[in-house]
Every structure is written in C-alpha cells, then in structure tokens.
Amino acid sequence: MKRILVTGALGQIGSELITKLRAEYGADNVIASDIRTADTEAVTGGPFEILDVTDGAKMNELVSKYNVDTMMHMAALLSAKAEESPQLAWHLNMGGLMNGLETAREHNLQFFTPSSIGAFGPDTPKTDTPQDTIQRPTTMYGVNKVSGELLCDYYFKRFGVDTRGVRFPGLISYVTPPGGGTTDYAVEVYYEALKSGSYTSYIDKGTYMDMMYMPDALQAIVDLMEADPAKLKHRNAFNVTAMSIEPEMVASEIKKHIPSFEMNYQPDPVRQAIADSWPDAIDASAAKQEWGFKAQHDLASMTKDMLTKLRTTIT
Numbered sequence: 001m002k003r004i005l006v007t008g009a010l011g012q013i014g015s016e017l018i019t020k021l022r023a024e025y026g027a028d029n030v031i032a033s034d035i036r037t038a039d040t041e042a043v044t045g046g047p048f049e050i051l052d053v054t055d056g057a058k059m060n061e062l063v064s065k066y067n068v069d070t071m072m073h074m075a076a077l078l079s080a081k082a083e084e085s086p087q088l089a090w091h092l093n094m095g096g097l098m099n100g101l102e103t104a105r106e107h108n109l110q111f112f113t114p115s116s117i118g119a120f121g122p123d124t125p126k127t128d129t130p131q132d133t134i135q136r137p138t139t140m141y142g143v144n145k146v147s148g149e150l151l152c153d154y155y156f157k158r159f160g161v162d163t164r165g166v167r168f169p170g171l172i173s174y175v176t177p178p179g180g181g182t183t184d185y186a187v188e189v190y191y192e193a194l195k196s197g198s199y200t201s202y203i204d205k206g207t208y209m210d211m212m213y214m215p216d217a218l219q220a221i222v223d224l225m226e227a228d229p230a231k232l233k234h235r236n237a238f239n240v241t242a243m244s245i246e247p248e249m250v251a252s253e254i255k256k257h258i259p260s261f262e263m264n265y266q267p268d269p270v271r272q273a274i275a276d277s278w279p280d281a282i283d284a285s286a287a288k289q290e291w292g293f294k295a296q297h298d299l300a301s302m303t304k305d306m307l308t309k310l311r312t313t314i315t
C-alpha cells in the first residue's frame with residue numbers, strides 16, 4: 001500500500017485527486033498539503049498539512065513524519081498567471097519541483113508531476129503532435145514545463161528516482177475551478193451556461209486545443225503510477241488527451257441541453273496568443289502503448305455529465 005504526499009491539494013487537480021487516492025489507498029495513507037487551508041474534503045477527510053513547496057525542509061519533514069513513499073507534486077502556477085508574474089512562476093514552479101525531486105531522491109520516493117501541452121511551442125507540429133518533437137515554448141509556463149520534464153528525466157537517469165509524468169491538456173471538472181490557465185474557458189462556459197445562459201469566450205472560435213475530463217485525468221495518474229516500470233520508455237512527459245476541440249464545438253454541445261444558450265467571443269490577447277502557440281491535437285499513442293492509457297469521455301459524454309453535476313450545485 002502506498003503512503004502518498006500530495007502537494008497543491010486544494011488546486012483544480014489536487015482536490016479531486018485526494019478524493020480518488022483516499023478511496024483507492026485509504027484515507028490515512030494520503031497526506032494532503034497546500035499553502036492554505038479550506039473547509040474541503042482534502043482537509044477534513046484525512047491528514048492535511050500546510051506546505052509551501054518552496055520550503056524544502058518542511059517538505060522533507062512531512063515525508064519523514066508520515067513515512068511517505070510516493071509524492072504527487074501538483075502545486076504550480078498555470079500558464080496565464082505565469083505570464084503575469086514570470087519571476088514568481090520560475091520561483092514556485094521550478095523551486096517547488098526541485099524541492100520535490102530532492103526530497104524524492106533522499107527518501108527514495110516514487111514521484112509524479114504533471115507537464116502540459118504548454119511544453120510545446122509555435123514550432124511544434126500542430127496536429128498529431130508526436131511524443132518526441134520540437135519543444136521551443138514561448139511562455140514562462142512552457143519554459144518551466146520543458147525544464148521540469150528534463151529535470152525529472154535527469155533525476156531518473158542520474159539518481160534512479162522513479163519519476164513519472166504526463167503532458168496534460170486542458171482539464172475540465174465541476175468540483176474546483178482552475179485558476180489562471182489558458183484552457184479555463186472550457187470550464188467557465190459550463191458554469192455560465194447554467195447561471196446566465198450565455199458566455200463570452202476569451203478564446204476565439206476556431207482555436208483548437210486538447211482537453212480531457214477530470215475523471216480520465218485522475219485515472220491516468222493512478223494507471224501511470226501503477227504501471228510496470230519495465231514497460232516505460234518515456235516516463236516523464238507522456239502526451240495524453242481525450243479530445244481536440246474549439247469553443248464553437250463546446251457551445252453547440254451545450255445547446256443540445258440548453259437550446260437558448262448563447263456564446264460570444266472577445267479574445268483576450270494574452271491568452272489567445274498562448275493558445276495559438278500550443279498544438280491543436282496531440283498524439284497520445286506512446287501513453288497507450290506503454291501503459292494502456294485510455295480516456296472514457298468524449299465531448300458529448302463530458303458535457304452531459306458536467307451539466308448534470310453542476311445543476312445540483314448551481315441551480
């Protein structure tokens with residue numbers, strides 16, 4: 001049985017990951033941590049500790065205190081926020097990752113951290129983006145993610161740390177809203193469809209990006225961490241995706257459930273430029289071949305589930 005420390009446990013992925021891990025491995029075996037506290041399941045449903053990931057000594061202490069053997073390092077600034085504060089993004093995203101990897105090295109932990117489609121840039125092939133390809137991102141977030149992928153590979157090769165990771169696309173969920181990402185429109189649109197019946201997208205029509213429903217993302221983390229290491233050739237930056245979509249596709253899917261729904265467009269120059277620098281559709285065949293990645297949800301089933309779940313909380 002694993003003993004897992006999760007950083008960034010109150011974030012968009014962390015808050016749902018904690019629930020899934022506690023169901024799979026037992027509440028006491030999953031230690032949630034975040035820089036702040038809140039009255040949520042992650043804090044009240046099992047062990048919780050305040051942890052600023054730039055504090056390596058405290059991270060180390062928690063691993064000893066709870067006899068941890070696995071770290072899932074989720075704390076990070078997302079793409080749009082990182083573009084607003086690039087220096088802070090470097091400090092938090094790279095400083096936190098380095099502390100995580102050092103702690104993993106010292107305590108011989110299995111280590112997961114997510115990379116992103118943000119690790120690609122304008123020179124990367126736009127469609128069928130290969131697993132191994134050109135990575136010259138033009139955002140601070142992308143620079144952090146490429147550096148992180150390389151650093152995780154380095155810790156595996158140099159120190160034998162069992163590092164694993166995926167390149168997540170935009171993640172869509174109804175529990176905790178994302179904060180400061182480029183793909184957030186694809187979450188906000190569902191909330192606004194139910195609240196006000198219309199949404200003004202800051203991403204222009206025709207802008208394709210990869211997306212995935214949160215339950216598929218969480219399953220991917222568990223499956224990769226449980227995968228036979230002998231089968232992993234890539235380890236740290238597997239392309240994973242469930243759909244390549246643009247805003248109009250989301251709007252027309254929502255209209256099937258809320259016929260009066262209206263979508264408007266007012267592109268935000270910063271986030272539009274980030275989206276334009278990312279691929280339209282990545283190829284996830286390495287993840288499928290090496291550890292059996294498979295997403296269950298497409299746009300239709302995700303939209304139906306999002307609206308059903310959000311209806312119970314919003315209306």
Ligand code: AKB
Nearest residue numbers: 078079116181182183
């Ligand atoms: C973002 O938009 O910054 C994230 C991501 C794709 O990494 N959702």
